[in-house]
Amino acid sequence: MTVTLFIPCFIDALFPRAGISMVEILERLGHKVVCPNEIACCGQPPFNSGYWDEARTIAAPALEKLKDAEAVVIGSGSCGAMIKKFYPELFAKTPQAELAKQVASRTWEFSDFLVTKLGVTNLGAKFPHKVTFHDGCHGLRELGIKSAPRALLGNVSGLEFVEMKEESCCGFGGTFSAKFPMISTAMGEVKCAAATETGADFIVSNDSSCLMHIQGLLSRQGSKLKTIHLAEVLNQR
Amino acid sequence: MKTGETILNEREKILGRIREALKISAPLPGSHGEVATHAHAESPASHAREWLPSVGASSAEQFDLFAKNAADLKADFQLLNSREELPAALKKIAAAEKWSRIASHDGELSNFASTTLGLPVLLTDKGYDVQEMEKCDAGISECDALIAQTGGVVVTNRSAGGRALSVLPPHHIVIARREQLVADLPAAFALLKQKYADNYPSMISFITGPSRTGDIERILVLGAHGPKKLTILCF
Amino acid sequence: MSFVSQFKSLASEKTRDLRHRSVIRTALRSYEIVRDKRKAAFQSWESARQAAAETKWEAINHLDEHLVALATKLEARGTKVHWASNGAQAREIIAQILRDKKARSIIKSKAMTSEEIHLNHALEKEGFTVVESDLGEFIVQLRHEPPYHIVFPSMHLTRGEIKDLFQKELGDAPSDSPEELTMVARRVMRQKYIQADVGFTGGNFAIAETGMISITENEGNARLTAALPKTMITLMGIEKVLPRFSDLALFLPMLATAGAGQPMTCYNTMYSGPRQPGECDGPEEWHVILLDNRRTELLADAEQRDALHCIRCGACLNVCPIFRNVGGHTYGTTYSGPVGAVITPHLRGLQDWKHLSNASSLCGACTEACPVKIDLHHHLLQNRRNASASEPAFFEKLAYKTFAIVANEPAFWSLAKKIGWLTQPLQSLVKGTALDPAKAWTKTRDLPPQPLESFKDWWKNRQ
Numbered sequence: 018m019t020v021t022l023f024i025p026c027f028i029d030a031l032f033p034r035a036g037i038s039m040v041e042i043l044e045r046l047g048h049k050v051v052c053p054n055e056i057a058c059c060g061q062p063p064f065n066s067g068y069w070d071e072a073r074t075i076a077a078p079a080l081e082k083l084k085d086a087e088a089v090v091i092g093s094g095s096c097g098a099m100i101k102k103f104y105p106e107l108f109a110k111t112p113q114a115e116l117a118k119q120v121a122s123r124t125w126e127f128s129d130f131l132v133t134k135l136g137v138t139n140l141g142a143k144f145p146h147k148v149t150f151h152d153g154c155h156g157l158r159e160l161g162i163k164s165a166p167r168a169l170l171g172n173v174s175g176l177e178f179v180e181m182k183e184e185s186c187c188g189f190g191g192t193f194s195a196k197f198p199m200i201s202t203a204m205g206e207v208k209c210a211a212a213t214e215t216g217a218d219f220i221v222s223n224d225s226s227c228l229m230h231i232q233g234l235l236s237r238q239g240s241k242l243k244t245i246h247l248a249e250v251l252n253q254r
Numbered sequence: 255m256k257t258g259e260t261i262l263n264e265r266e267k268i269l270g271r272i273r274e275a276l277k278i279s280a281p282l283p284g285s286h287g288e289v290a291t292h293a294h295a296e297s298p299a300s301h302a303r304e305w306l307p308s309v310g311a312s313s314a315e316q317f318d319l320f321a322k323n324a325a326d327l328k329a330d331f332q333l334l335n336s337r338e339e340l341p342a343a344l345k346k347i348a349a350a351e352k353w354s355r356i357a358s359h360d361g362e363l364s365n366f367a368s369t370t371l372g373l374p375v376l377l378t379d380k381g382y383d384v385q386e387m388e389k390c391d392a393g394i395s396e397c398d399a400l401i402a403q404t405g406g407v408v409v410t411n412r413s414a415g416g417r418a419l420s421v422l423p424p425h426h427i428v429i430a431r432r433e434q435l436v437a438d439l440p441a442a443f444a445l446l447k448q449k450y451a452d453n454y455p456s457m458i459s460f461i462t463g464p465s466r467t468g469d470i471e472r473i474l475v476l477g478a479h480g481p482k483k484l485t486i487l488c489f
Numbered sequence: 490m491s492f493v494s495q496f497k498s499l500a501s502e503k504t505r506d507l508r509h510r511s512v513i514r515t516a517l518r519s520y521e522i523v524r525d526k527r528k529a530a531f532q533s534w535e536s537a538r539q540a541a542a543e544t545k546w547e548a549i550n551h552l553d554e555h556l557v558a559l560a561t562k563l564e565a566r567g568t569k570v571h572w573a574s575n576g577a578q579a580r581e582i583i584a585q586i587l588r589d590k591k592a593r594s595i596i597k598s599k600a601m602t603s604e605e606i607h608l609n610h611a612l613e614k615e616g617f618t619v620v621e622s623d624l625g626e627f628i629v630q631l632r633h634e635p636p637y638h639i640v641f642p643s644m645h646l647t648r649g650e651i652k653d654l655f656q657k658e659l660g661d662a663p664s665d666s667p668e669e670l671t672m673v674a675r676r677v678m679r680q681k682y683i684q685a686d687v688g689f690t691g692g693n694f695a696i697a698e699t700g701m702i703s704i705t706e707n708e709g710n711a712r713l714t715a716a717l718p719k720t721m722i723t724l725m726g727i728e729k730v731l732p733r734f735s736d737l738a739l740f741l742p743m744l745a746t747a748g749a750g751q752p753m754t755c756y757n758t759m760y761s762g763p764r765q766p767g768e769c770d771g772p773e774e775w776h777v778i779l780l781d782n783r784r785t786e787l788l789a790d791a792e793q794r795d796a797l798h799c800i801r802c803g804a805c806l807n808v809c810p811i812f813r814n815v816g817g818h819t820y821g822t823t824y825s826g827p828v829g830a831v832i833t834p835h836l837r838g839l840q841d842w843k844h845l846s847n848a849s850s851l852c853g854a855c856t857e858a859c860p861v862k863i864d865l866h867h868h869l870l871q872n873r874r875n876a877s878a879s880e881p882a883f884f885e886k887l888a889y890k891t892f893a894i895v896a897n898e899p900a901f902w903s904l905a906k907k908i909g910w911l912t913q914p915l916q917s918l919v920k921g922t923a924l925d926p927a928k929a930w931t932k933t934r935d936l937p938p939q940p941l942e943s944f945k946d947w948w949k950n951r952q
Contacts, residue, residue: 033944067873071889158853190850233934275789283542298543417716439738469625470667480709
């Protein structure tokens with residue numbers, strides 16, 4: 018099928034390798050991938066801060082661009098939640114209300130797309146390291162994604178998977194990390210401690226924004242623990 | 255203060271604000287924003303039995319469950335073979351705890367229990383001096399039901415000698431009959447509704463274990479203000 | 490200092506206090522273990538949640554009918570029902586009862602609504618002696634601080650701190666064993682119950698069908714408060730109604746499970762009147778005060794009306810990563826945690842208290858934990874929307890407008906990325922200093938390096 022890959026703003030600018038991995042994986046599976054150049058952001062930053070008019074200014078053209086997409090795949094749980102759960106709310110009682118619902122129903126987070134839509138759990142990847150997984154909150158609670166990433170990682174050759182003892186928010190929360198940095202940092206410290214306790218070499222996640230925050234703390238701590246996006250792991254051969 | 259007038263005004267003001275607010279409907283939970291248009295014919299909680307912790311079907315299973323729950327709660331549950339075993343069971347406790355006076359109320363079972371000890375008994379039914387009750391080592395009462403699902407006891411101020419008897423003395427003794435065991439919470443509420451209909455006792459209490467607190471470092475301590483010990487003697 | 494500055498200042502202080510964070514984490518970890526066990530014991534916790542949510546929907550969306558039924562039934566058996574539009578009225582009603590009864594002392598069992606209306610302070614100012622009988626409330630009363638958590642008022646204190654407190658304030662603290670400290674409180678309270686002129690309680694549920702107020706507690710202090718004093722006063726928010734007596738069969742175990750990880754709280758007691766003819770004890774007079782205090786404003790917000798379904802179990806506080814790291818006192822208001830962050834802007838003013846709704850990563854753990862399925866974290870978003878719609882922050886709005894222009898125009902977006910890459914060396918020069926625009930981040934975290942080739946560059950080069 019033709020997959021419209023929605024690359025979130027921070028993956029585009031800061032973590033392109035995650036996006037590149039997604040393209041390569043999807044093409045290897047035999048699908049045609051298109052990436053509309055005009056869409057830079059899903060509109061979540063202003064949305065989360067309560068500036069819904071500004072969010073619509075960004076989201077409305079994005080919606081139009083996705084209108085005819087067969088399947089929209091996003092490499093981020095939080096952006097995926099924005100489109101699937103919040104676009105219908107954002108555009109309720111506007112002319113684009115129906116379109117928002119339509120596009121939402123054809124939108125998938127990357128790991129969810131592979132496992133639930135395509136029925137694929139083995140990508141022939143190889144990553145001989147000990148890893149743990151951080152579930153981004155939006156993906157986990159808004160989209161219900163928990164088993165898909167684990168199913169995919171379970172088939173990666175050489176990979177040793179260990180679960181963190183406690184599930185908790187990494188503390189990024191978008192602008193929350195800058196508006197309430199002391200709380201954001203405390204939450205991140207709890208996450209880093211939980212990850213370190215597993216003895217893993219890598220923290221994997223389906224959300225680069227979470228990883229950005231966690232990595233920022235780990236680097237500052239001088240930790241040997243590294244962060245990597247799920248798609249990059251699945252693209253290792 | 256123009257008491258009657260002022261209070262009525264506040265009542266009407268509050269009710270007025272409520273009615274005004276409710277002119278706009280709110281969505282039913284789990285309906286993803288779709289607005290509800292009708293109330294339920296059947297109460298949503300009427301199937302509670304199917305979702306609450308399971309209770310065995312047979313009486314034996316239910317007694318076992320009650321016993322296990324009571325033990326978890328650190329309540330002392332003794333299932334006696336007959337009424338005749340009650341005096342010995344009570345005397346044993348009285349001796350171990352060195353009771354010198356007890357409180358109770360006028361009831362068939364509670365009288366049988368309280369008179370058997372040969373101790374001074376403060377009866378609550380016609381009123382009593384609280385300072386005298388405070389000197390009692392134990393309070394003996396009847397109950398309305400035992401609940402297998404929770405290991406708890408249902409009392410009312412009508413069936414258990416008032417409001418204080420089952421909570422002021424440091425040891426509460428409940429005398430119950432086997433037939434008083436009900437399976438679960440829904441059954442207990444149904445029993446109360448049927449038994450008291452439109453004339454409820456002014457206090458109904460579901461007692462689940464001896465008094466406790468976890469307010470200090472979440473460490474469980476028994477006997478915070480209510481009884482430190484709860485004993486259920488059942489035959 | 491504004492409420493938001495106060496919040497940020499306290500948050501900074503508390504998040505740096507690793508010992509405090511550890512105490513809270515330990516307490517909440519042990520709660521989680523028992524809670525999970527109790528939830529698993531349910532045949533279907535999720536079905537129970539849905540039924541509880543629907544029952545509360547029924548209660549709140551027919552609130553006037555239920556309140557009228559409740560009041561009518563209570564009054565029929567001799568209870569005096571009062572209606573208070575706000576805290577000042579409620580305080581005056583209570584004070585007047587005390588004056589009428591020529592009371593000197595009032596013994597209280599736990600009631601968050603009494604915190605909400607700052608009752609103790611008002612009564613003490615008038616010369617009444619107010620005693621908190623709930624152990625946790627008693628402890629924080631001695632410390633002259635508000636409760637830390639709506640269910641566990643003293644969870645932030647260690648036994649050592651409580652021992653020192655009792656030694657200082659009561660002259661009686663044999664050791665730091667929780668058992669002995671509890672017995673000290675028990676001894677202190679005994680005569681206070683027996684001699685108090687007035688007993689004061691809150692209410693967990695109000696049953697419309699049978700005209701009852703249901704009170705949930707573990708210690709037995711509310712039972713004694715409702716048994717011994719001649720006059721009893723109960724203060725309760727109007728939202729506490731349940732339609733039917735049998736609804737309690739669902740709500741009592743759910744409250745215990747979600748709130749404390751217990752199968753049932755020790756005493757769940759339903760009161761339907763003062764002492765009735767033929768009854769041997771109990772208060773001669775019972776006053777029930779129904780409190781609005783801006784709840785009707787929240788009711789009018791149909792989008793967030795379900796916040797009134799709250800049964801005050803505290804589960805959302807227990808799972809909230811913000812609460813766990815800053816603690817209950819940081820919120821600076823009666824209701825903390827997620828539910829507090831949702832309702833306080835409604836009960837105390839949106840612009841003054843919107844920061845509580847802002848101080849969240851929207852992780853959604855609260856919504857997941859709520860036994861009555863309140864859409865808590867989405868309400869935080871809605872508060873943010875409402876706050877910026879009525880009073881947009883000029884620079885923030887401008888920043889998002891600019892961001893929208895840049896995001897919507899590929900040429901601008903591409904330029905913005907190039908500028909970002911080029912100014913990276915400058916960033917590392919000013920990092921952490923007053924000139925650093927990313928100071929909020931870089932104070933504790935490293936910034937991610939920005940690669941020269943963005944994804945869109947790679948994609949374009951590929952074609």
